Amino acid sequence: MDLPKQYDPAAASAKWAPVWDEAGVANADPPESLGVSPITGEAQAAPQGSEPKPPHAVMIPLPNVTGALHMGHALNGTVQDLVTRWRRMQGFEALWQPGTDHAGIATQAVVERRMLEEEGLTRHDVGREALVNRIWAWKETYEGRILGQLKSLGASADFRRTRFTLDDMCSRAVRAAFFKLFSDGLIYRGKRLVNWDTHLQTAVADDEVFEEETQGNFWTFHYPVVNEAGEDTKKSIQFSTTRPETMLGDVAVCVHPSDERYTALVGERVRVPLTGRLVPIIADALLADPEKGTGAVKVTPAHDPNDYACGLRNGLEMLNVLNPDGTMNAEAGEYEGLDRLEARGKIVEAMDALGFYDGVEDRVIQLKHSDRSKTPVEPLLSDQWFVRMGPSEDGSDDVDLAQSAIDAVEDGSVRFYPSRYKKTFTDWLGEKRDWCISRQLWWGHRIPIWSKTWDATEYDEKFAKGWTENPDEDGVVAVQTVRDEDAGTVTVLICIADDAEETERGYETAGFERDPDVLDTWFSSALWPLETLGWPEDTPDLQYFYPTGVLVTSRDIITLWVARMVLFGKYLRGDVPFQHVYIHPKILDGFGRTMSKSKGNGVDPLELVEKYGADAVRFTIASFAGETQDVRLPVSYEHPETGEIVQQTQAHTEAKPEQADDGTLLKPTVHFPKAKKDLQYVTPSYEPDPGVPVARVVADRFEYGRNFCNKIYNASRFAIFNLEGYTPGPVDAAALQLEDRWILSRLARVTEEITTLLGRYQLDAATRALRGFVWDEFCDWYVEMVKPRLRLEEGAEQTDERAAAQRVLVHVLDSILRLLHPWAPFVTEEVWATLKAIAPERGLPEPVAAADLCALASWPEANAEDVDESLEARFDALKEVVVAVRNVRGVYNLPPAAPLALHLRSAEDFAGDLGAVAEQFDQLARVVLAKAGAEVTRPPASAAFSLSSGGADGGPAEGFIPLGDVIDLDAERERQQAEAEKLRGHITGHEKKLSNENFVARAPAEVVEGVRETLATLKAQLAAAESVLAELR
């Protein structure tokens, strides 16, 4: 057998990924009894004479196609794959549903920005269709890259089912969902003050807005108070503003009700000079602050969120003075068509000329900017579509979407891990704020509403019985009529269900126009668990996999996404979309900032996979995934030739390419002092120049996983080298040695522990438990101890002893490979294949044929009969002896090869245990057990140590190692002194505790007894150290 000394992850990935594909490892289908899936065209073959497999589905939190994945996604994907592979091994039909999200505004903004930078074109230059085509091309690139990244991590997702939120299947579900909501009266059109991005000409959500300090001005003006006839009086009211152009939209002036300066004026009217509008002076405690400025403020409900709220409270008119592109509209009179900033200057001048201008000061203003275009947003009142979240105001129906989702979490049908996130979910839904679902974009699901407006009288004459009585199109169209009494119009809104193109054309011919807006991205992603399984069809997939098992995601989309999936799931399918939600930590960079594409601090998992291997990245990342909130991941840059490492600084992440004097683009570099070189590096925002040497991103935390993978690979290599002559078969209990029984006991307990931890999504703890077992117990102790039994002289006959050792070793290794597989699929599969060639049948108590692939093997079950607590305790005592001997060797700086003798004063049974494994002592500590028993005395010129148990009288056993000439009496004295000091400290602590009457009286008896026992041991250990010291004097 020829196995390289080091595990080669790249080779294993290249080898096994195609094999899994071929075997359909990741394919998941509904059972034959439900029929063939229309999605995959397949059904699960009925297992012979057994129940169909239980389902377990995981829906990927669809990554958006704006860019490639970073380490945060890698964590998310690793967790999902780990859970999926684990459940698959447990016998579930495990589906991991992959796919990507069109991410409306984000993707459109990226493509538009690039188009402008590279070609100087705006979307209006190219038009709707051409822009959408360009975005599709972008999507193709990044979808491919994202799926490639997932595959390189070893994702066992069912790629036959890959979906994209704008594909036909998802679009159909969106249409069906929208139609049902509209028919049920849960969708309505209304006015709303939105964050308007004048550059992209769309509303942006609150979470797409950031605040930035900007140098601005604070102008002060006054409006004249008028009498009942509307004529100016001598009185006036003064206020200040940062946006004078909004004066054109002023509909009131507001003061605080308790502000005595203005009490007399409340109820009077003022004249807005530039518009001539007469507006009231109102009192509103929530808007006006008597402490600030003059205490009076102008009110522009259509252009300020606070004013908007005030307008609603006081029934004020909403007067919009802006066009969508940021210029002034017809309401602005002579200023119509001017950009708002241009108008601002002219308006100040005009007010000055009229004598209403009172001065200006400089001021730093917190200005909201659009995250998409990086330009300032304007609050703007506009028509938007909404989904009603709470109960209907008139009580006409009993649908309460938000409440249904709250109930699902309250009654436990949806459970959060960790549970603290439940509150985020229910608190947010509890506000029951209607969901604004329209976006003024071209990239997305176009709203399936056609509308036409009539003059009210004309409408009434024409449709005396009302529009809704159109009998022909029942079930295909849904209708709402909206009567605007002020304008004297009636608007008919038609929602058309899918597959009704003829109907659509018909309405368009009749003069109906389709709404130009598209739906909020979250509308389609809220349908993800339904639409991917075939909804609105009642497919076998939906019947079988829905509700899914667990949603694995990050806390920042609990409200935006998780909540909406739950309420849509309940509303549309009558059941929750998933039973568990595991919220994993977020990956931060070395400076504590969330990894994100826009910050430039994202690390491409592919770079790390290439450097450390997919298994290593997965294993390390899984060790992060517990119940905590954040994990820091500092990274460095590595010189590709010298290996020199330079830590990443914030400057590296923030650097942007710069234009040189000669016009070439200079990419940022990282400086390597030793190599005296500056090298370019990869970031998510741009590529290095082709052909130049590039610094590679490294993160030493991943050595944790890499080293572990190499460790398990080499432990397997050792086993495989020692399996010559292996035969399958049971092992007599009598043939099991102490170390065999110990490792089997530990295996049973660790298997149980890992299974429990995975069930709670505590992957970090599960990872540690697995690593500790494999490395610190199996490799460091069991493998070392079994070595003598495996040795076979050249040409010698196989012995029973060796055969038993091989069977135990193979059994434990087999279990380890299966336990480790969900973390490290490639290395386990690689070893599995090699092992299968030598030991195709294996396992205890009875050997069975190994599965063809580790990925298809069954999850190990803990054998409770193997657990032996007292044996583990005895074994720990033996380990303690070995450690103590090694300690002496280390302290005396004795060469590891120099043989030592051990004299042990202990109880007889302990001496017996030790005698039973005495052979291995040579292997473990190069020490020969010379004497053991109660009567052993300390030989002269020896180093001494005491253990925590095993003594003749129930106290600690003592060990002595004769050192002869090498003994350094001073050093030994010093060592024993230090030991005695430490013991005295502990003894004082324990004595203090026991001298406290309250402790003895009130603490549980076993705790008190424990302290007493420990104290006795400590005292005995101290006595031993003191007697050694006395002899050394």
Place this chain on the structure above:
RNA sequence: GGGCGGUUAGCUCAGUUGGUUAGAGCGUCUGAUUUACAUUCAGAAGGUCGAGGGUUCGAGUCCCUCACUGCCCA
């Protein structure tokens, strides 16, 4: 302003319902290469658990206040 986290060894993090002497990986120091693995092995040093108060026989763990820090919502 409201809510949820975090602060434990030089770094990155564990520490389950309060209970014996607070752990790991990396890093540091010392020593080791007859064959599973130097991506290794053995040993060592290193922490008044953010500060202050309280509850308790007993607090890293529970409660309060404060400081610093992150996220979410307004």
